[in-house]
Amino acid sequence: MPVAQDQRSRSSKSPATIHGYAQSGDLLGLQKKLQENPSLLNERNAVMAQTPLHVASAYNNPEIIKFLLNWRGTEKVELEARNMYGETPLHMAAKNGCNEAARILLDFGAFVESKANNGMTPLHLAVWYSLRADDILTVKTLLEYNADCSVKDNDGLTPLNHLSQGPGSEKLRELLHWHLEEQRKRRAIEACTETKAKMAELENAISNIVGLHDLKLQLRKWAKGMLLDEKRRALGLKVAARKSPHMAFLGNPGTGKTMVARILGKLLYTVGIIPTDKVTEVQRTDLVGEFVGHTGPKTRRKIKEAEGGILFVDEAYRLIPMQKADDKDYGLEALEEIMSVMDSGKIVVIFAGYSEPMKRVISSNEGFSRRVTKFFFFDDFNSGELAQIVHLKMNNQGEDSLLYGFKLHPSCNMEAIAKLIERETTEKQRKEMNGGIVDPMLVNARENLDLRLDFECTDGDDLVTITMEDLEAGVKSLTQ
Numbered sequence: 001m002p003v004a005q006d007q008r009s010r011s012s013k014s015p016a017t018i019h020g021y022a023q024s025g026d027l028l029g030l031q032k033k034l035q036e037n038p039s040l041l042n043e044r045n046a047v048m049a050q051t052p053l054h055v056a057s058a059y060n061n062p063e064i065i066k067f068l069l070n071w072r073g074t075e076k077v078e079l080e081a082r083n084m085y086g087e088t089p090l091h092m093a094a095k096n097g098c099n100e101a102a103r104i105l106l107d108f109g110a111f112v113e114s115k116a117n118n119g120m121t122p123l124h125l126a127v128w129y130s131l132r133a134d135d136i137l138t139v140k141t142l143l144e145y146n147a148d149c150s151v152k153d154n155d156g157l158t159p160l161n162h163l164s165q166g167p168g169s170e171k172l173r174e175l176l177h178w179h180l181e182e183q184r185k186r187r188a189i190e191a192c193t194e195t196k197a198k199m200a201e202l203e204n205a206i207s208n209i210v211g212l213h214d215l216k217l218q219l220r221k222w223a224k225g226m227l228l229d230e231k232r233r234a235l236g237l238k239v240a241a242r243k244s245p246h247m248a249f250l251g252n253p254g255t256g257k258t259m260v261a262r263i264l265g266k267l268l269y270t271v272g273i274i275p276t277d278k279v280t281e282v283q284r285t286d287l288v289g290e291f292v293g294h295t296g297p298k299t300r301r302k303i304k305e306a307e308g309g310i311l312f313v314d315e316a317y318r319l320i321p322m323q324k325a326d327d328k329d330y331g332l333e334a335l336e337e338i339m340s341v342m343d344s345g346k347i348v349v350i351f352a353g354y355s356e357p358m359k360r361v362i363s364s365n366e367g368f369s370r371r372v373t374k375f376f377f378f379d380d381f382n383s384g385e386l387a388q389i390v391h392l393k394m395n396n397q398g399e400d401s402l403l404y405g406f407k408l409h410p411s412c413n414m415e416a417i418a419k420l421i422e423r424e425t426t427e428k429q430r431k432e433m434n435g436g437i438v439d440p441m442l443v444n445a446r447e448n449l450d451l452r453l454d455f456e457c458t459d460g461d462d463l464v465t466i467t468m469e470d471l472e473a474g475v476k477s478l479t480q
Helices: 005-013 018-024 027-036 038-042 052-058 062-069 089-095 099-107 122-133 137-144 160-165 170-206 213-234 257-270 295-306 331-341 355-364 383-395 414-424 427-452 468-479
Strands: 246-251 279-282 310-313 348-353 372-378
Touching: 018 027, 018 052, 018 062, 027 038, 027 062, 038 052, 052 062, 052 089, 052 099, 062 099, 089 099, 089 122, 089 137, 099 137, 122 137, 122 160, 122 170, 137 170, 160 170, 170 213, 170 257, 213 257, 213 372, 246 257, 246 355, 257 279, 257 310, 257 348, 257 372, 279 295, 295 310, 295 331, 331 355, 348 355, 383 414, 383 427, 414 468, 427 468
Parallel strands: 246 348, 246 372, 279 310, 310 348
Antiparallel strands: none
16 A cells, blocks of 8 residues: 555654664664664564565655665665565555655666565566546556566566556556557567577578578578567567478588588577577487387486487488398487487487488388478589588688688689689599588698798798699599
């Protein structure tokens, strides 16, 4: 119930406690009490477990509130202290229409969205007071500090919903409606800004994928759709939650399947589809045991490790034997264990491997095609794409890389590198290694740089610049 201001006239009857001084507004008495016993600063009273700050806020005693908030003792006042109902001092000011007290607390950083045990925020309580007292000043103050008009209490009611329970006030209704719309507009602008920033971050990650145009288009579709859902929810629109589909990456080694899985992990995490960006990479040996009863627990451990992220099953076709044997192969058991959790929503599974052998996996389990709904084909890289990967690698070296701090000579443009790779490697080599050519080629090139440099060299640029001569030596060392 609201606290009547004329109760101050009865302050002489209040006991000489710190809570009594906080209620009566007796600053000198309160100061003396605290100087005698500083530990009383956050003392709880016996009735409602309220601190002196609760009481001063409920009785709108600004000088007491300021003194408590500025107390310079070893102990600091608990701005967010809660009474037996879970109410903070700001709740007490709001429920009693103590506008000046509320403003001081907010200026000192009181949390405007704090919820009491019944889920009510200070704005809920200020609205209740306004309905009874026809005084909307505290409501205005809380809205000035951007109190959320759409927040719901434990009964699912917003501050605006509570108007129907009282006599009503058109002025209050209009005020809340106006702020609700303004907050929605502001959230829309903020969501748009965040969406653009996230999309730019994802575009940057996608730009590091060479080739794979269909896959990149699909990634952009997912990212944009998921981010637009974020914006829809920020505007208060109810839309169904998305789930990432399970996938199969089909292609030869070195075509970027693992790298894309890692980028996908970051994408799904960024847009809130999965709670972590971790990608757990496994092969047959990580899942399949050698004896009866070993495979199930071994696979389940890996599934548990991958929860919240992506389980990337590389060379998944090795789980299914090429032909039936007399002895039971436990790979199928591992596959069935993975299949059993794919509907749970706890992990995203990506199966990867050569296109042809992967047909065995697809046909081995009748639920595979139902659960794995996206298939992406990773084509072999041509010489131009391999040259593009060389440049990407050199421009994105981490500090732990052997090539960190090194650069390519201007003559090492993509066209020149593509011609070099085309000339010095066979089609068979490129098909078997794909992007696997690049790392050893660059490491060999750096070794050639070290070999040809003289110890007398003092030119810093020469010491870290890889030339076409070095790249040529790197490719030749690789193919030999």
